[in-house]
Amino acid sequence: MTDLKELRAKARNFAVEHRTLLLKAGAACAVCALGGAFLLFGPPRMIELTESPQFCALCHSNQNGDWLHSAHRREKCIDCHLPNDNFADHYMWKSIDGGKDVFFHFSGLGDGNDTQLTPHGKKVLQANCIRCHVDLVSHINNKRSCIDCHRTLSHRRTALTLTKEEMKK
Ligand code: HEC
Numbered sequence: 483m484t485d486l487k488e489l490r491a492k493a494r495n496f497a498v499e500h501r502t503l504l505l506k507a508g509a510a511c512a513v514c515a516l517g518g519a520f521l522l523f524g525p526p527r528m529i530e531l532t533e534s535p536q537f538c539a540l541c542h543s544n545q546n547g548d549w550l551h552s553a554h555r556r557e558k559c560i561d562c563h564l565p566n567d568n569f570a571d572h573y574m575w576k577s578i579d580g581g582k583d584v585f586f587h588f589s590g591l592g593d594g595n596d597t598q599l600t601p602h603g604k605k606v607l608q609a610n611c612i613r614c615h616v617d618l619v620s621h622i623n624n625k626r627s628c629i630d631c632h633r634t635l636s637h638r639r640t641a642l643t644l645t646k647e648e649m650k651k
């Protein structure tokens with residue numbers, strides 16, 4: 483108990499001594515929070531902007547062109563390519579994948595038009611297929627990759643009429 487009292491007294495002394503410093507730090511935090519909220523939710527609406535297919539298309543023009551011809555053109559890229567099970571998971575992977583994409587693009591180490599899904603990207607995709615088509619697929623093995631059979635869902639094969647031989651490639 484006495485320890486706690488001492489600690490409180492120390493904290494109070496510290497606050498009194500460094501009042502202006504703390505006030506400045508508090509003000510800086512408030513400005514940052516307000517600025518961040520403005521960018522994300524205010525007129526620039528960064529969250530909405532960076533979730534639109536038009537934004538993804540800046541670096542993925544090939545996939546965007548194919549997607550526009552697909553049965554899923556009313557679903558957004560992120561409906562398939564980000565986790566949509568809960569808010570936290572969605573925004574955590576939005577930051578990780580978004581950061582990775584931007585890094586690869588501007589470092590020249592990767593090309594958005596010539597890339598492949600990561601193993602994690604495949605899991606996310608499968609979960610999203612099941613999420614939207616849950617009624618239809620409730621009676622089949624959901625562990626099996628949907629796109630093993632639904633091969634034209636892959637952007638490179640969308641909107642093409644392929645022969646059996648071409649499909650093997
Ligand atoms: C600034 C350019 C840029 C933007 C904008 C961008 N990407 Fe990418 N993306 C890339 C690059 C470069 C790669 C290749 C990175 C690599 O080789 O791993 C990539 C890879 C991918 C991959 C395959 C690798 C993986 O993570 O499974 C997917 C899927 C993807 N992006 C989806 C999206 C979506 C969805 C959006 C919009 C929300 C988007 N990207 C916006 C540049 C971008």
Ligand code: HEC
Nearest residue numbers: 535538542545546549554558559562597598599635636637
């Ligand atoms: C209906 C779900 C769905 C939607 C919507 C969707 N994709 Fe995909 N995406 C896929 C599938 C399926 C693959 C291929 C997986 C494979 O073959 O390994 C893929 C693969 C990719 C890849 C990896 C490279 C490649 O071509 O295989 C990128 C990049 C990508 N998509 C970007 C996008 C962008 C950008 C959009 C929006 C303009 C989008 N996707 C919309 C299902 C989707």
Ligand code: HEC
Nearest residue numbers: 553554557561562607608610611612614615628629632635
């Ligand atoms: C965001 C919800 C959503 C996601 C994610 C989604 N779908 Fe769909 N899917 C739809 C809707 C809506 C339609 C009906 C489109 C129409 O009839 O115009 C559709 C149509 C289809 C069709 C019939 C049309 C066709 O292309 O042959 C198949 C097959 C299909 N989806 C499979 C998949 C697979 C496999 C995945 C995962 C790669 C997937 N879907 C992801 C909503 C979704």
Ligand code: HEC
Nearest residue numbers: 611612615618619622623624625626627628629630631632
């Ligand atoms: C063993 C192959 C196979 C697998 C794996 C498979 N499907 Fe299918 N699916 C079919 C066949 C065959 C049809 C009926 C023919 C058609 O419409 O394409 C069908 C039909 C559908 C349809 C209705 C298409 C329409 O035109 O209305 C949807 C949606 C669909 N599947 C989604 C999925 C999803 C999501 C998965 C993964 C959980 C999946 N399928 C896994 C073979 C498969």
